[in-house]
Amino acid sequence: MSKIHVSTQVNGDQVEFLCEPEETLLDVLRDHLNLTGAKEGCGTGDCGACSVTIDGRLVAACLVLGAEVEGSAVETVEGIGAPDALHPLQRQILQHAALQCGICTPGIIVAAKALLAQNPDPSEQEVRYWLAGNLCRCTGYDKIIRAVLAAAGEMRGENP
């Protein structure tokens, strides 16, 4: 079967690529576009390490075909925060030491950002349920949850 031509937007840049029909968006990002921030922890939608957004919707990139993103806007961890100003989530995660190995961190940041976009003032419980699809084996989640709540507060303009 021949490759499929796809043109889409990734982190604000217009990109084009050729992919096999069965290649996932995660394969495309990592193998063709050199964006290795999204990680493959399982390939079956169970770990959230590959979290990205498509047109603002949170997805597991390992469950989306590369060909499906034609004409949409994809955002990965590489598109979050500016060189001179980290996103509050990134900064709070660092400040709270909310990572140990850091393999889950990109997925957590992407997923938490999607949560705060639709719910700027989540409860601890809401954060926990939203992030239930993002496995972290190192931290026990405690500091991650605190960091997300702190970032939400910061984004609402509350004093930390």
Added chain:
Amino acid sequence: MSKQEFKILGTRPIRPDGLDKVTGKAMFGADKSATGMLHARILRSPHAHAEIISIDTSKAKALPGVKAVITGADFDDVENRWTRYTMQNCMAQGRALYDGHAIAAVAATSKKIAGAALKLIEVEYKILPHVTDVDEAMQPGAPLLHEGVKARKLGDDVSGNTVGYYSFGHGDVDAGFAKADEVIERRFKTAATHQGYIEPQACLADLGADGRGALWCTTQGHYMVRETCAEILGIDASQLRVTASEIGGGFGGKTTVFIEPVALKLSQKSGRPVKLVMSREEVFRATGPTMSASMDVKIGMGKDGKITAGHARLRYQGGAFPYNMVMMGAMSAFACYDLENVQSEGWDVMTNRPKMISYRAPGAPMAVYGVESVIDELCQKLGLDPIEVRLLNAAKEGTKSSYGPRFKAIGLVEALKAAKAHPHYSAPLPANTGRGVACGFWFNFGGQVSVSMAINTDGTVNLIEGNPDIGGSRASISMMAAEALGIPFERIRTIVGDTASVGFSDVTDGSRVTFAVGIATINAAKAAIRELCKRAAMIWEIDEDAVEWVDGTARPTGHNAGDFPPMSLAEIAATSGKTGGPIAGHHEGAPDKAGVSFGVHLVDLEVDPETGFTSIKRYTAFQDVGKAIHPAYVEGQIQGGAVQGIGWALNEEYIYGADGRLQNPGFLDYRIPVASDLPMIDAVIIEVPNPGHPYGVRGCGETAIVPPLAAVANGVAQAVGVRLFELPMSPPKILKAL
């Protein structure tokens, strides 16, 4: 050891690799590629135990795009039997020993072609009887994994799969039981659990026909990888340059090789770089989980709560190759207590399962689960407070431990007292809720280490160490260097060197890095300080001994030294080119005295009588860490360990079918704790300094996984009034028990 004052230790700076990790730039095992790179895949046995009659790879080789195919026949025998087991675990020779055992591997121009080629490999198997249960595998007549490896001095009552036997203890346990007012003996079973690191094994290998090569991989020890691979491939260690990628979790699971020799061999055969990344299913089927266990624990107690005797028999199942790990369980089982009469015995047993590898405090959690459960039951029966009883029996400085040596300064009593005084322990308990308590212990290790430190002319410092940073160790090492040199943390950059840039270092395991690399760092700093003082003395034209190092500056000391203003590290470094060349310090050593560590965990949990589902309501973990260098990462270790233990207690297990195949090789069916399963985990740091470290550091990473199994089990017993003797206590099992 008196409390020391520190400037930098105990603060919480942002870790140096943090920015890369929140922006997606950090390079993990699977994130590196090379030009001309091939992709490799591994064919795995669908049988639990089978003779490999023949492997026909001709069709796979003929597939366009396939550049190399290898099988066990491509690996020459090696002399060291432990290395041979590792090699045969990476690629089966003659027999497939477990479901998922590697049979052949392919390197091709794309993942897709490599996958297609696997389907073209024809393997003829002769299926053999298998065994996956530890008690069955120990029975005489059980299917045998390997000939001639039975532990010496064992009788005919156990099978040849029994590869290790250990016993520890002192006193007379029978006399101790006779003195007891109450004796309880229970049989426990715990399932095998997986380390569950989120990053699967991955590597990028490039090996030339001349035996020179480079390897990039995710590992807890790249020197271990280098040495093992060099031995298996018959090349010189110096010619294989191994770089450790950022590591996405290990917990002991990345202390051996699974795919690196295979990738190197494929690269050598094809003449191209080869990338090999495991799928999650492969991680579950073919990398090391921890041992499953079957145990008998008997403890006697007086009415006053004094333990009169303890006896544990531990039978561990560790998969398809010889191993020795039950020893650590037997040594840990009763380590928390000061006992007159104690004995623990352990048997290491092989089965048709993947070869076990260390998992955080390997061997200890299950043994301690048995002991702490029986103690809890005795407390219930005698109507005693579980913390009081533990305080009454707690090991202290000078206690002759159940595994032999006498303890130095330790912090179990402090941890127990902190638990007792904590508001958690006195908070009221709602209906259907139980409160569990348990203690835990881990040894911690030192081991070999190399550190090299360079003082730059702008007053900054580069430090190279040889231990992969698995949870923020570059931060803690930079902090110790800053403390020792007396300069700001930000001036130091610590990197993990590859095997060609700094001397040998043991694997990152045994909670040893902050301790051992810390000591080497302090010594390297001392060497650099000596040189800095010497340069200052030269500039001042005074005697070298008349210069001392205070707060990051050289100062003249003594009456006749003269009156010179202090000279900072930066000032001395700036002129180093004129005073004798670059200034550096290094240290190579093998520090011991890592200092054992104890923890006490408290958990409140609720059991839903309708579904059998257990939810954790409140959790507090107390742990003696000696000295917390970076308290936030210490808390993180304690929280992470506690949650892994909660998973072990409630959900995680390797499930084998009658066919000997693993039934749940994925995160959907092997369920690790997720954020919504948990409350905040309160970590309380206790600091009883380790006399074996200049700053009082003890290892801290492992102890926290030891208490939760029993803490949760004790909580469940209290909540539902029935005690389970098998882990995990998954909802169906709890419902059945109700």
Added chain:
Amino acid sequence: MAHVVIFGSLRSFTDGVSELEIDARSTRALLNALVERFPALSETVEAGVSLAIDGEIYKEAWFTPIGPDSEVVVMPLMVGG
């Protein structure tokens, strides 16, 4: 003379002897003396043992000094995680 304690299952290689006095100033000298006295121990010692000298555990270090009144516990080699 160091007081040496042979621990647990290692005793099956020392004809049941569990405690003895050995004149040795370093761990290597002590292990050599032990193997000389109990040849059945040699395989285990070669594979590696841990020693606890006055309560501190040492893994495989030959030249760790042993004091004249030290208590040395000989244990199987310990492994980390």
